[in-house]
Amino acid sequence: MREEIKTNYGQLFEQELLNEINDIGVLKNVNAGDELIRTGQYLSAMPLLIDGVIKVMREDEDGFELMLYFLEKGETCAMTLSCCTGSAISEIRAIAETDSTLLMIPIEKMEEWLGKYKSWRNFIFNSYHERLMEVLATIDNIAFKKMDERLIEYLKNKSKHYKDSEIKVTHQDIAFDLHTSRVVISRLLKQLEKTNRIKLNRNSIKLIEIA
DNA sequence: TCATTAACACGGG
């Protein structure tokens, strides 16, 4: 049994399933910035995230993007699940936010385990639920909140996943994720700095007090 | 009123 599997999924799955995952899963290391899933791509395996952070986003037809949510270790991509089961194409794009380690599971196995293991079924259903909640939160932000609130949400979320109050990101990156312009982000960040809620540096933002 | 686009200056690597 590989150590990484045990630490991240040991509590979740029964021993027999862990053994299968260990035998069948293929470890894959990716670097920050690598594209894991393209919009329109056919998928033949689902990833279990062992370590790192994955950014999942939606693209419009012009290639403009909007961030949907982050995935952390111990989680999987709900979109992959629905694509795999119907052998449909991906509706989303996934990028490695940090250097990450994935365990790739072929779709046949993931379907077989659905009938075979209760803990696997629970895991898949929980994943669906959690991702759906994340997407709803994002929709709320877009529909009901102004950009300044969206920015604060974004910073909080990012810091949570980085497990650090210091976020390494440029204003332009944030602008892409929130689908707005850098001018707006710079201005809002400057306001937040003036009210002592963050500290701005080149290529990084330090969260001081975000309510 | 507020976002977007273009443009410019400043400064660090």
Place this chain on the structure above:
DNA sequence: CCCGTGTTAATGA
């Protein structure tokens, strides 16, 4: 020099 940042002016929704 190039890139990230801060700011402004013009324009439009």
